Amino acid sequence: MAGAAQITQGALQAIFNGEDVRQPILQCVQIKAMEKREGQPERYRVVFSDIRNFIQSMLATQANHVVIDGKLKKGSFVKLNQFHPNTVKNKKVLIILDLDVLTHLGESEKIGEPTALESLKEEEDVKQPASIQSNNFYGVKPEPEQPRPQQHAPSRTNGASSNSSHANLYPIEALSPYAHTWTIKARCTHKSDIKTWHKNNGEGKLFSVNLLDGSGEIRATGFNDQVDMLYEVFQEGGVYYISSPCQVKLAKKQFSTLNNDYELGFMAGTQVEKAEDDGDAPQIRFNFTSIEDLKTVEKDTTIDVIGVLREVGEVAQIIGSKSSKPYDKRELTIVDNTGYSVRLTIWGSSAKSFDAPAESVIAFKGVKVSDFGGRSLSLLASGSMTVDPDIDDAHKLKGWYDAQGKQDNFQSHAGxxxxxxxxxxxxxxxxxxxxxxxxxxxxxxxxxxxxxxxxxxxxxxxYYPACASEKCNKKATQTEVDRWRCEACNLSFPKPDYRFxxxxxxxxxxxxxxxxxxxxxxxxxxxxxxxxxxxxxxxxxxxxxxxxxxxxxxxxxxxxxxxxxxxxxxxxxxxxxxxxxxxxxxxxxxxxxxxxxxxxxxxxxxxxx
Incomplete structure (x- = not known):
């Protein structure tokens, strides 16, 4: 059979021995969907065979399409383009970042009698590489793992360190609590403001950044001393090497909009170094939902959206009923070429400093969908917005608006x-x-x-003076010359939100x-x-x-x-x-x-x- 002749026999053992194996051809002998977590995409476990051995593999989410589209089936032959060998609880696992299904070779019953790779050698006899194996991943040729340089304090310079080697890079997708020695190269796509907290047992401060590479995104948080050391190092748009020791823990989804089960916690020895921006790390990754399609999106879902800025409201301030703290907000109205408009609220410093002119194209990442009175959006604290981004979606939207959209009337999702x-x-x-x-x-x-x-x-x-809270819209009453109050929300604010x-x-x-x-x-x-x-x-x-x-x-x-x-x-x-x-x-x-x-x-x- 043509497929059997093409299989790279012995490839799996060679990969886990640290050898440089390029684009091995394997056979898929099993596909199984993993238990789906709420709010997370499907994950698939696949067993691949090289005739001699078989191994459990995990598809990265960007490779899910080969299963969803029906290309990858039991018996299919595949070529692995980007993959990462890993060990989880003393079991070898291959993380697949990119692969091609060789449809011209067809499908076949399982070829040979392969044995599990783990049974060949004891764990300590196998050299565990920490490199990405690929024809062109980050533009770095994979090499066996070298002894790590001595740990040093995080770099606070703007230049990359010349004292450490970054040839062995982990993809963000492969990070887990079981990976202890790693380096990632990623772009900082968002940096939060420094936040403080006060509790009975003390007080502190923190900040977070969103990190992106070609395989995925992850959120990283620094507390107290790490705020002082790293906050000025990270700049939005910059590319950095981040190396362990760094805590990898389960993500707290209430604080993060990223599609990752894990998040990072900076530690005292975490290394952060400025890297050359050679274009290998993406600028930002969007998954846009059109404004028209908001009618099919469930409440409280987090999405990305892009639109032309049609209206800009004034900055308003509301008082939180629990914290009694003032919150600044500004309402924007955006439209797109589906003929729909939507109201989007931004908060805090973003609301106060917002100065984008009308008719700008703005891409929002990490907005929450509300269903009060129809559909409206709110930019989360972990989200970001980019004015006139240099992406195809923005260019097409701008061209449509200049040619036609200015004269159009737009529907909303009200009610x-x-x-x-x-x-x-x-x-x-x-x-x-x-x-x-x-x-x-x-x-x-x-x-x-x-x-x-x-x-x-x-x-x-x-019209009537309404509560300035996003989800209320009850009538507000004036208590002083420059003070209004909503009894339903128990909030006070200097200016109501007038509504028809x-x-x-x-x-x-x-x-x-x-x-x-x-x-x-x-x-x-x-x-x-x-x-x-x-x-x-x-x-x-x-x-x-x-x-x-x-x-x-x-x-x-x-x-x-x-x-x-x-x-x-x-x-x-x-x-x-x-x-x-x-x-x-x-x-x-x-x-x-x-x-x-x-x-x-x-x-x-x-x-x-």
Missing amino acids: MAGSSGTGSKRSYKTIAQVKDEGLGTTEETAYYDLKASVVFLRQENL MLSANVGDHTGNMWLTCFDEVGRTVIGMTAEQFHELQENDSRASVNVVAEATCKTYIFNCRAKLETFGDQQRPRYTVSNIRPLNFTVECAKLTDILKQYTLDSDSLFVR
Whole structure:
């Protein structure tokens, strides 16, 4: 068989003896999905054979696609491009970073009678290499492990040390609590501010960095003395050698957005040295979710997103109910070429120092999805944002916005969470059908789409002062000249977050009805934020009246919810708009064409002229 002749016999033993084995060809004899951890990607354990021996292997997450796509199967022949030999609890494990499935060789039953590699020699007789074996990984030719140089204090210089060798590099993907002697070369993609804590048993400070290489990402944290020694060494965008001793421990997912089960803890002897930036470490790794696709993302999921900056809010400050500490925040509105917009909140120093101009393209890494009032985003403390990044996604988005997006109207996900609860498909209704079918007059909540024009807007209470907390939106009350309070959240803040609550009379060819429109919908109807409208009304009341007048006589598609609610002692239907979009004339013409076709009769029926 052609496949059997291609297999690199004896390759596994040679790899774990420290020999330089290039692109060995092996056979896959078993694939098994590991138990999935919540919030983590699938991991796969694969057994490879070189006819003489077999070994347990672990696919790095970036190699999962060969299993997910169905290319790697039991009996397949593969070529290993990048791999790392490791020992876990005295068992040899091969970590696979990159491989090719040789589909032209087909598949076969297990060839030969290979034996487990561990049974050949006692552990102390086998030389355990610590190098990455690859044709071109970090541009360094693999070598057997050499005696490590004497440990020294972390470097506080900006140049790489010339006294230590970094030929034997670990990939971040291979780090585990069982790896004791290692060096990684990684780019610092994010550095946090220095934070302090105060407890009954003492106080301290800490900072963290996100580190990235070609295999993956990991978070590293330094406390107290390590803050003093390393904080100024790390600079965002810089490339560094980090060497053990350094603690590798299970990641605390509440503090990290990275896809790694482990994180690093800097120790007194941890070596950190500036490295040459020769392009082998990636700049940053994104996995973008489009703004339209937010409707399919579960609440509290952490994602990456990229968009064009459409609106920039002012810095506001809220007081934490538990800590009683002030928190600065700023709301941004971003859009993308899916035709959707979303509100994204940034916090702390990022909010205060934010100065990106409107229409900039911004890539956000590590934002949390909220479902209050639809979909909104919040940049986590461990997240980062990059203005006008030099990546293909940003260039395409900028080109689209300059050519078309400036003139587009955008939909939002306002009210989406509530509207998706039925799981049923919406249908178009006329106003007469809504009333005739009694939608909203029973205990069952109804959802429908309505094409109608804005006839009149009730100008009393167009908007209200809301709580500045991201997940509240309850009405705030003014307690002092420059102080507002939300009783629901028990928070005080110097300025409320003004939000629309429109009462709109809309009409179509069958009648009129009143709709309630909240903030996201109100922005589309009025054409500005409630904050902007408030300032306009305060400074020029006549101009604000004109803005309301100009908002009428425009036609939209309203996504509506009809629900029976109690007002005082009476029950009556309430019609609420969860989303709004302008007419798409191509779609509307197609619908009218379908209606006309319904009046075309076949040849056996009466033809109506």
